[in-house]
Amino acid sequence: MAELTGVHPPGEYPVVVVGSGPGGLQTAYALSRLGVEHAIVSQDDSPGGMFRKWPIYQRLLSWTKPDAPYERTEREYEWYDHNSLIADEPELRATVAAEVDRTYMTPSCSEMERGLAAFAERGGIQVRYGCRWESTRKEEDGYVLVTSEGEYRCRAVVFALGVTDPWKSPIPGIEEVPHYAETPAAREFEGKSVLVIGKRNSGFEIADGLEPWARQIFLVSPRPVQTAVLANATVRVRYFEPLEDAAWGGGTFALDAAVERIERTESGGYRLHANGTTRPGPITLEADAAIAATGFRTPLQDLWELGLGTVADGRIPALTPYWESTTLAGVYFAGNTMQGAAGLRKNGIGSASGTVSGFRYNARLLAQEIAKRLGHKQEWQQLGRGDIVPFLLSELRGGPEIWTQKGYLARAVYPDGSTGIVPLAHFLDHCEHGSIAITIEMNQEGEIYPVSYVRAREEIDERQLPPHALNDFGETEYRAALESLL
Amino acid sequence: MANGEDLVDTLRRFNLFADLDRAQLEAIADPDSERSFGAGERILRRGMSGSGFYVILDGEASVTLGGEELNRLRQGDFFGEISTLLDEPLTADVTAETPVRVLEIPGPRLEAFLLSYPKVMLRMLVTEARRLQEVLAWRS
Numbered sequence: 072m073a074e075l076t077g078v079h080p081p082g083e084y085p086v087v088v089v090g091s092g093p094g095g096l097q098t099a100y101a102l103s104r105l106g107v108e109h110a111i112v113s114q115d116d117s118p119g120g121m122f123r124k125w126p127i128y129q130r131l132l133s134w135t136k137p138d139a140p141y142e143r144t145e146r147e148y149e150w151y152d153h154n155s156l157i158a159d160e161p162e163l164r165a166t167v168a169a170e171v172d173r174t175y176m177t178p179s180c181s182e183m184e185r186g187l188a189a190f191a192e193r194g195g196i197q198v199r200y201g202c203r204w205e206s207t208r209k210e211e212d213g214y215v216l217v218t219s220e221g222e223y224r225c226r227a228v229v230f231a232l233g234v235t236d237p238w239k240s241p242i243p244g245i246e247e248v249p250h251y252a253e254t255p256a257a258r259e260f261e262g263k264s265v266l267v268i269g270k271r272n273s274g275f276e277i278a279d280g281l282e283p284w285a286r287q288i289f290l291v292s293p294r295p296v297q298t299a300v301l302a303n304a305t306v307r308v309r310y311f312e313p314l315e316d317a318a319w320g321g322g323t324f325a326l327d328a329a330v331e332r333i334e335r336t337e338s339g340g341y342r343l344h345a346n347g348t349t350r351p352g353p354i355t356l357e358a359d360a361a362i363a364a365t366g367f368r369t370p371l372q373d374l375w376e377l378g379l380g381t382v383a384d385g386r387i388p389a390l391t392p393y394w395e396s397t398t399l400a401g402v403y404f405a406g407n408t409m410q411g412a413a414g415l416r417k418n419g420i421g422s423a424s425g426t427v428s429g430f431r432y433n434a435r436l437l438a439q440e441i442a443k444r445l446g447h448k449q450e451w452q453q454l455g456r457g458d459i460v461p462f463l464l465s466e467l468r469g470g471p472e473i474w475t476q477k478g479y480l481a482r483a484v485y486p487d488g489s490t491g492i493v494p495l496a497h498f499l500d501h502c503e504h505g506s507i508a509i510t511i512e513m514n515q516e517g518e519i520y521p522v523s524y525v526r527a528r529e530e531i532d533e534r535q536l537p538p539h540a541l542n543d544f545g546e547t548e549y550r551a552a553l554e555s556l557l
Numbered sequence: 558m559a560n561g562e563d564l565v566d567t568l569r570r571f572n573l574f575a576d577l578d579r580a581q582l583e584a585i586a587d588p589d590s591e592r593s594f595g596a597g598e599r600i601l602r603r604g605m606s607g608s609g610f611y612v613i614l615d616g617e618a619s620v621t622l623g624g625e626e627l628n629r630l631r632q633g634d635f636f637g638e639i640s641t642l643l644d645e646p647l648t649a650d651v652t653a654e655t656p657v658r659v660l661e662i663p664g665p666r667l668e669a670f671l672l673s674y675p676k677v678m679l680r681m682l683v684t685e686a687r688r689l690q691e692v693l694a695w696r697s
Binding site: 241293294327328329346347348349351380381382383384386389391397398411413415416417418419496499500514515529530531532533535 | 563564578579580581583584586587588589591592593594595598599602603604605606607608609623646656658661663664665666
């Protein structure tokens with residue numbers, strides 16, 4: 072029965088946000104700041120529902136440093152706290168940093184959940200909890216979301232659903248294998264040999280968690296672990312022990328093999344048939360237990376039927392640089408799903424849009440973009456001509472947007488002196504003559520350096536500036552390089 | 558996934574990968590290497606550095622220089638290798654004319670990729686030779 076009272080009851084809104092994780096909360100906050108009327112609905116009963124389930128054995132992967140070169144109330148501190156949502160008001164900043172007990176540099180799930188709840192409460196973000204989105208209709212000027220509480224009509228919808236539906240790769244016999252999401256307590260694996268299908272974060276999280284319990288662990292997937300890429304990634308903590316164990320022959324195996332089929336054995340275990348990829352040849356092995364750590368997908372429900380384009384085996388929506396579906400106008404995605412907009416991926420380096428640290432900035436831009444589409448006027452920060460170079464230098468030193476979203480987000484200055492953060496791809500394709508953008512980028516060797524982009528008629532002049540031993544891009548040579556752009 | 562077909566099944570139909578067995582195709586078919594572009598969206602931009610090697614999984618893309626179309630790329634065609642191999646900025650724009658999906662091998666990984674699959678490198682070389690032959694025939 073439709074409940075037509077309470078917070079954001081079913082009805083007509085310019086924008087509806089679905090989801091109350093970090094992506095939904097950050098988008099709702101940013102829409103409120105811009106004065107865009109919206110409803111936010113969630114099937115959960117409090118913020119950050121995912122963190123009550125996952126990661127199964129461990130902490131979050133991204134850091135929150137309670138102490139840093141900047142105060143927690145300053146904007147530059149955001150770079151040192153990758154889990155708190157961002158806000159203009161000091162009391163809404165660094166809410167996860169306030170919760171961490173300094174056991175480790177990445178927060179526990181409950182610390183993250185409390186930090187999110189504090190943000191929602193202090194920010195006055197009103198969510199209609201317990202309201203489940205069930206289906207979708209496209210209408211001439213927008214969408215109708217059918218929920219467990221009734222129908223919501225809107226011009227733009229933002230899905231902040233996470234990438235949370237267990238997904239299994241199409242391997243014969245995998246239906247017999249429990250998914251990562253169903254993994255029981257580690258002690259259940261005491262003395263057992265365990266087959267883990269998948270060699271990505273969740274596979275190694277399981278392996279790492281089971282190292283003290285299992286007798287043997289076999290991690291299997293076609294592609295090798297990219298140790299060179301991992302070397303500079305926060306996720307490497309999950310790979311350390313199992314990979315070291317594998318390298319020393321201690322009972323863990325990381326096998327590069329395409330799985331042909333999996334079958335049950337008479338004793339209730341599993342038998343795997345595979346073909347080696349890095350080292351060709353057939354592989355057969357048996358294990359007492361098995362786990363499919365084959366990943367997750369976005370719970371897209373019936374959006375497929377409306378023609379939603381996807382990537383990654385249909386697991387993630389394909390998005391424009393402003394996180395709109397490439398096929399469904401007016402359908403936007405926030406949160407982890409924002410990784411569906413790949414950006415330029417220069418030198419093979421992806422965006423940080425799959426983590427809170429990166430997508431919290433995307434959410435602010437997404438809100439600006441939606442406000443613009445709905446006809447809201449926005450005020451941009453204006454710079455006098457003499458202020459441009461000092462401002463850009465300070466951004467290169469500590470601008471958290473470009474530092475976090477390396478090579479994806481850019482700081483732009485337009486010929487009229489206005490400045491803002493934009494997706495680099497959007498800047499390159501849509502900026503006018505005389506516009507300037509700067510980014511912080513990195514290469515596969517882990518060097519960090521600034522890059523400038525200047526639009527001169529149809530051409531883009533891209534210039535890579537040198538790295539600096541202390542990442543201090545405020546020095547003379549950087550000043551000279553930026554002055555030459557003007 | 559397009560039309561229920563997985564990435565391995567798409568790749569196995571392309572001339573470039575015709576010599577690879579299923580296990581090798583599975584090793585290449587990393588879903589995270591798949592990228593998607595809406596019609597009209599730019600895939601590569603002239604003058605830019607740091608791009609990679611791309612194989613069109615489906616859709617059509619145009620290669621343009623100063624607004625003039627030089628070439629049309631379709632399913633199975635590849636591009637981006639010249640800029641990557643020579644480590645030079647891109648010399649033309651590539652734009653999706655329809656929704657386009659590509660498989661991307663990032664620039665820094667192309668050399669290792671080609672050395673791992675010499676038969677792919679040979680087929681790539683044959684294609685490059687044909688392209689050169691066409692240019693020479695056009696000039697003579």
